[in-house]
Amino acid sequence: MTALLEIEKLEVTFGRTAAVRGASLAVAPGETHCLVGESGCGKSVTALSVMNLLVRNARRRAERLAFQGEDLLKLSDSGMARLRGNAMAMIFQEPMTSLNPAYTVGSQMTEVLRRHKRASQRAATDRAADLLARVGITAPGMRLGQFPHQLSGGLRQRVMIAMALMCDPQLLIADEPTTALDVTVQAQILRLLAGLQRDLGLGLLLITHDLGIVARVATRVSVMYAGEVVESAPTAELFANPRHPYTQGLLRCVPVPGKIRRDQPLGAIPGTVPRVGPDFEGCAFRERCDFADETCKHAIPRHHASTAHDFLCRLPA
């Protein structure tokens, strides 16, 4: 089956900052591709590149960027506007910045459908109420009439999710969609998305720092570090056999319920992600890595641990 979304060697720079450096990944219909990695690694910038929603001073380049085989790099602004929020939808990381404080939930939700599908106001309102109910919001009628600031963090996030689903997208890019939700509602949302994947072949690019979610829903996981995809593997393989020292560090940081000792500090990777320029050479993790040596300052090979599992590190496959 052809991929829904193909990203090959994506580069994004903001002046002297290289936010994404040669990242490649693909999403097939019905698949969940999870993108993980520390804050500032370039996950959101990757997502925004696909939607062509980067700020003006950003420069985007790629060998290929395609949605259902259509080249997004060549698509006009109006062509892009036709896809966005329609066949290709996104849930943004910060609900408060992407919901307009001046309009009610109802008018923002129905606007999307009226724009893309020319639905009547009545039909659009019904659809909005139905979707709010499906993301677990009761009294959807009351919520449609409220403004974003009158909702709790979790309600706002669910409004965003419902809004992204208004036009039955084929591809959904979800950037930390459940951070403000409690675990029971989170489970409900994840089951809803899984249902859409099964029934409608929805492909999901899911950005999350919750490795519990990743383990439970991802088909494949890509780990980003300082703008690069440093490891990519099918989910079970990544958890059983993480090969990049950064991936190994991330997995050690997860507090596992029942195995928690309150008197002991949690495992953390000391230090922070470096800001790197476009001509940075070598492994960006080397300052924080226990295995670093001189060779890490030079170009690093991409090794294959198996056909579907690759990683970017000097350590042998």
Added chain:
Amino acid sequence: MIAIEVRNARKTFKAGKRTVVAVDDVSLSVPEGGVMGIVGESGCGKSTLARLVLGLLPADSGDIAIDGQRLADLDRKARARLIQPVFQDPFASLNPLARVRDIVAMPLVAQGRFGKADITKTVQEMLARVGLGKEMGGRLPSELSGGQRQRVAIARALVLRPRIVVCDEPTSALDVSVQAQILNLLAELRRDLGLTYLFISHNLAVVEHVASEVAVMYLGRLVEREPTETLFAAPEHPYTKALLASVLTPEPGLGVPDVGLGDTLPDPANIPPGCRFHPRCPIAEPRCATTTPPLKPRPNGGVECLLA
């Protein structure tokens, strides 16, 4: 000494013609040096409770005291010296146009009784205390990572040396590695400075790690409260059980559990009679729909369920 004492607090909001009951007759006390974890469904009133305790919102009724003094008797400045917040979104809560050192100095300046040299010195010490180097003082929030921003928010909260810190999802915007750094920092500061925390989080593993006691909130009420070990080892309320069963541990292949709560969430403007959890409770009996469960005391806590 009791650091936080909440008695029968109630808070409602108007939503059009309807009234949302966000906090419904909640009582709770946190001893000095304790960490009270608050967990519960999104929209159940956790942040509202936090804002009542911080004095940022007036309660409709009930009494709140911090450090032995009634909140109503304290002015803004005195309150700021006793209790401070750390919120989820460090970006939204930091002034984007102010430099880090000025953000952290704000609470000191607002007190209006510290000299310039004093302020500079205290801010320097505080930044170092939360692990931010000197050079960070001159940066803008947009020039910091999420973890660094949250360190700034913590420095700002602690610069007046308050006794109590209310943390509302302090790490949910952070990745696991930075989350671990921030949680370790909060634990260290509590030990060294003798702080009391009210700690709201959706991440139960995090709560298990930081809290000494946990209160579970459902639709505006605290339905169960226990020391952390007891709550995680032997939850009694069916909602607490569902919550714990919904935690996604990093074990591939297990999928997302369906804990049988149904997909219809409660309406805070229309609270069910009897036990407010009964329409979704997997073990409800007919009497649950009519009888309001009294608080059943336990040695170090209590639970509101007829069948517990």
